[in-house]
Amino acid sequence: MINRDLVIIGGGSAGMAAAVAAYDHGVRDILILERTDLLGGILNQCIHNGFGLHEFNEELTGPEFLTRFANQVKERGIEYKLGSYVSSITRDKVVTYSNEEDGAVQIQAKAIIVAAGCYERNAGAIGIPGDRVAGIITAGQAQLYLNEYGYMVGKKVFILGSGDIGLIMARRMTLEGAKVLGVAELMPYSNGLNRNIQQCLKDFDIPLYLSHTVSKTIGKGKLEAIEISQVDEKLRPIPGTEKRFECDTLLLSIGLIPNNGLLDNIGVAQGRSRGSAVNEHLETEIDGIFSCGNVLHVHDLVDWVVSEGKVAGEAAALYLEGKLNRGSKKIVTVAGDGVGYVVPAEVDLEEAPEKLQFKFRCRKPTKNVYITYSLNGNVIKRFYKQTIIPSEMEIDPIPKSLLTEEGTLTVSLTPKEVK
Amino acid sequence: MPTELTCIICPNGCHLTVDDNLNVTGNKCPRGVAYGKQEVTDPRRTITTTVRTNSKTFAVCPVKTREAVAKKLIFKVMEEANKTTIAVPVHIGDVVVKDIAGSGTDLVATRDIEE
Numbered sequence: 001m002i003n004r005d006l007v008i009i010g011g012g013s014a015g016m017a018a019a020v021a022a023y024d025h026g027v028r029d030i031l032i033l034e035r036t037d038l039l040g041g042i043l044n045q046c047i048h049n050g051f052g053l054h055e056f057n058e059e060l061t062g063p064e065f066l067t068r069f070a071n072q073v074k075e076r077g078i079e080y081k082l083g084s085y086v087s088s089i090t091r092d093k094v095v096t097y098s099n100e101e102d103g104a105v106q107i108q109a110k111a112i113i114v115a116a117g118c119y120e121r122n123a124g125a126i127g128i129p130g131d132r133v134a135g136i137i138t139a140g141q142a143q144l145y146l147n148e149y150g151y152m153v154g155k156k157v158f159i160l161g162s163g164d165i166g167l168i169m170a171r172r173m174t175l176e177g178a179k180v181l182g183v184a185e186l187m188p189y190s191n192g193l194n195r196n197i198q199q200c201l202k203d204f205d206i207p208l209y210l211s212h213t214v215s216k217t218i219g220k221g222k223l224e225a226i227e228i229s230q231v232d233e234k235l236r237p238i239p240g241t242e243k244r245f246e247c248d249t250l251l252l253s254i255g256l257i258p259n260n261g262l263l264d265n266i267g268v269a270q271g272r273s274r275g276s277a278v279n280e281h282l283e284t285e286i287d288g289i290f291s292c293g294n295v296l297h298v299h300d301l302v303d304w305v306v307s308e309g310k311v312a313g314e315a316a317a318l319y320l321e322g323k324l325n326r327g328s329k330k331i332v333t334v335a336g337d338g339v340g341y342v343v344p345a346e347v348d349l350e351e352a353p354e355k356l357q358f359k360f361r362c363r364k365p366t367k368n369v370y371i372t373y374s375l376n377g378n379v380i381k382r383f384y385k386q387t388i389i390p391s392e393m394e395i396d397p398i399p400k401s402l403l404t405e406e407g408t409l410t411v412s413l414t415p416k417e418v419k
Numbered sequence: 420m421p422t423e424l425t426c427i428i429c430p431n432g433c434h435l436t437v438d439d440n441l442n443v444t445g446n447k448c449p450r451g452v453a454y455g456k457q458e459v460t461d462p463r464r465t466i467t468t469t470v471r472t473n474s475k476t477f478a479v480c481p482v483k484t485r486e487a488v489a490k491k492l493i494f495k496v497m498e499e500a501n502k503t504t505i506a507v508p509v510h511i512g513d514v515v516v517k518d519i520a521g522s523g524t525d526l527v528a529t530r531d532i533e534e
Contacts, residue, residue, distance in 0.1 A: 047481035047529065048467045053429050061467055063481050063530040064511055147469060150479035175468060175497050194432025198425040199464065203490070 005029035006316055007095045007109040009086050009262065012041020013302050014293025014309040015115035016069040021313025022113075023076045027320055031107070032073070032080035033097050039073065039080060040066030041117055043302065045140070045147045048168055050195075054303035065302060089114075089262050091286055111288040111316045114262055114276075115309060118294035120165075121255040128160075130216040135223030139165040139253040143172070152176055154249025158226055159183040160214045162190040162197075164300065164391070166253025171200035180204070181245045184212040184228045186235055189365050191255075191391050193300065213237060214250065223248055256298045263291065272341035273297035280344050280352045281315035281324060282308065288319050297343050297359070300393055304359075327351050329406045331375070336412025338362050338369070340390070349403060356398045360411055365389045369413045373398060376407040384416065422459055426451045463487035466496050467529070470515055471504040474532050480505060481529045482515050488522040495520040507532045 006027050008015045011034030019030050038044050043051070046062030053059060056068065073080065084099040093112055098104040120138040128136075135154060142153045143165060157178050159166045162185040170180045183201065188211045190197055201208055215229040215237040225246045229237035258275040268284045271277040275296040276284045282292050292312035293305045318324040327350025333342040340361045347356060358373070370382040371394065380402045388394060403409070426433040428450045435445045435455045443455035457463060465487045469479035488496060499520050509515075509528045516526040 047469065047483075049465055049483060050429070059429075059465075061481060061483055061529040067511060067531060147481065148477075148479070150469060150471065172468075175466070175493070176501075177497075194425045194434070195427040195429070196432075198432070199427045202425075203464070 001094070002105065002107045004031050004107050004109050005320055006031070006111045006113065007107055008032045008113045008115060009089070009095070010034065010041065010115035010117055010293070010295070011039045011080055011082070012115065012117055012293065013043060013066065013069065013305045014117070014295070014312075015041070015113070016066075016073050017306040017309030018113045018115055018290075018292060018313035018316070019078050019080075020069070020072045020076065021310040022317045023078055023313075025314050025317035027317045030078050032078065033084045033086050033095070034080060034082050035085050037082050039070040039082070042140075045144045046168075047147045048172070051302050054301070055306050062302075069306070086116075086262065089266065089289075091266050093286075093288060111290070111319050113290045113292060113312050113316055114260075114295055115291075115293045115312070116259045116262060116295045118256040118298050119259045121252070121257060123252060126252075126254060128214050128217055130226075131219050131223075133217060133219040133221060133223045135219070135248050136217060136250045136252065139163070139169045139251045142249075142251055143169055146172060146176065152178060153251075154178060154247070156181065156247040157249045157251060158214070158228075158245050158247045159251045159253060161185065161253035161255070162192050162208060163253040163255065164192045164196050166251060167192040167196040167200040169251055169253070170206050171204060174204045174206070178249075180206050181247055182207045182209055182228075184209045184214060186213045186231060187211070187364075189389070193391060215242060217250065223250060226250055256294070258295045258298065260291075260295050263289070269345075271297070271343065271345045272335055273343060275343075277345035278343065279326075279330075280347045280356055281318075282312040282344070283315060283319070283324070287326070288316075290316055297341065297361075297393075300391060304393065304395065325351055331403055331407060331409050333358065334408055334410045335360065336372075336374075336410040338364070338366060338413030339411050342411050347400075347403065347409070349400075349406065352400050352403075354400050356400055356403075357395055358398055358411060359393055359395050361390050361393055362388045362413060363390060366413055368416045370416060371396060372410075372412050372414045373402075374410045374412070375403060376405065377410075382414075388413065424455060424458055426454050428454050462490040464490055464493060466493060466500075468497060468500050470500050470526075472507055472509070472532060473504065474507040475534060477507075477530070477532050480507075480509055480515075480532055482526050483529050484519065484522065484524050485527050486524040488520070488524055492520050492522050496522065496526070500526060507534055 043062035216227040230241035
């Protein structure tokens with residue numbers, strides 16, 4: 001068995017940022033294991049711009065953004081292995097990976113950072129009625145085919161789900177000459193960023209059907225048409241509202257899920273984001289195993305993925321120096337009214353830094369509310385928001401000085417009183 | 420009549436109102452003012468797409484217009500980009516098509532491809 005100080009699983013934005021931060025805090029024996037043949041993860045196929053406004057103060061495309069981080073990794077001489085698939089980790093921090101050159105290898109790591117990203121919900125997850133035909137694929141898969149391999153998956157396209165990847169693909173396929181007939185969204189509001197509704201749909205007069213879903217797929221062998229229906233308040237299709245679209249492709253942009261199998265398989269406690277429960281240092285319940293980026297909770301901005309990677313990298317460096325301890329006093333966070341999940345799941349009152357960040361997503365679009373942080377029922381901080389929407393992660397700074405006692409920190413949305 | 424816009428400069432996506440005298444409201448940052456004025460008088464977009472390569476490993480290379488181009492030129496830019504094949508090595512910022520579609524700006528590479 002090979003011994004390494006720090007093994008990072010995933011060479012995307014989170015993994016690269018974690019590696020660079022760990023290196024800059026003194027760790028020298030680092031190995032990044034990346035499943036694909038490129039560093040950069042999902043950014044390789046995100047050729048559109050809009051990345052890096054926070055991290056670099058300029059607007060970059062995905063490949064430009066990842067190249068800056070890949071260069072930081074390479075300049076430091078941090079070792080990485082591509083085409084290397086991690087099949088398991090153990091609670092004792094044994095990492096098993098395999099690739100063509102090395103075969104199957106076991107590494108005894110002192111610390112592990114899991115930065116394995118997320119995956120797309122697919123057709124099987126929602127069970128659309130109708131014919132089982134070719135031509136129904138996830139938006140991200142279509143993006144990979146087009147932007148990395150250079151071929152189009154169809155000419156007449158309908159999109160289910162208004163997540164950002166679906167919106168970006170509506171524009172991308174339109175630019176490449178496809179006819180995008182429309183986007184159906186189950187909820188009464190879009191799940192994408194406002195700017196993407198504008199620049200990907202409105203710019204090209206692509207209709208967005210809110211409170212609609214695909215109620216039937218039609219075809220023999222290959223998709224020929226779909227039917228969409230309006231849904232009622234319980235999200236069930238309403239008979240008689242069907243509209244038919246002749247199309248050869250149905251793209252699905254129906255959500256992303258943390259790719260957290262490695263940690264789930266060894267029973268690490270989960271958070272409500274479907275990633276693992278972590279503390280303020282992004283450390284899981286197992287000492288020296290950290291989680292960051294989309295494998296912890298799905299982000300909308302890569303800049304926040306990077307900042308999370310840095311937190312995990314720095315924490316791993318502290319851990320390897322023996323300076324990351326667990327105190328006996330802690331606060332557990334709870335997602336209260338209107339809040340889907342909160343990261344971190346707990347805060348160590350003795351070891352936490354002075355400045356803390358809490359991240360969450362709301363459950364549905366809400367106007368005129370306070371984000372309220374209550375410690376054991378007493379309000380310690382409120383932030384007023386004109387609007388808050390599920391597609392944008394909320395990040396709030398809370399100074400540790402406000403966390404004066406052990407117990408439960410509840411994050412909830414409370415309506416602003418109307419006078 | 421005032422125009423209602425969604426700012427596309429950053430992911431905040433501010434809801435802007437631009438009146439007839441080009442006064443912009445609803446913006447969270449100064450870039451929203453510039454965007455609101457520009458969008459009402461001369462709408463522009465940065466185009467990102469790919470061009471074919473002679474590389475062994477990358478079938479296509481991602482590219483972008485260095486500056487935003489007039490919205491009406493979008494499909495003309497695409498047409499020219501789709502006729503283009505580049506030779507590797509290519510590096511980020513290398514000009515792929517000079518003054519593409521007469522837009523006044525260049526199409527540049529956004530990925531390093533060595534071979």
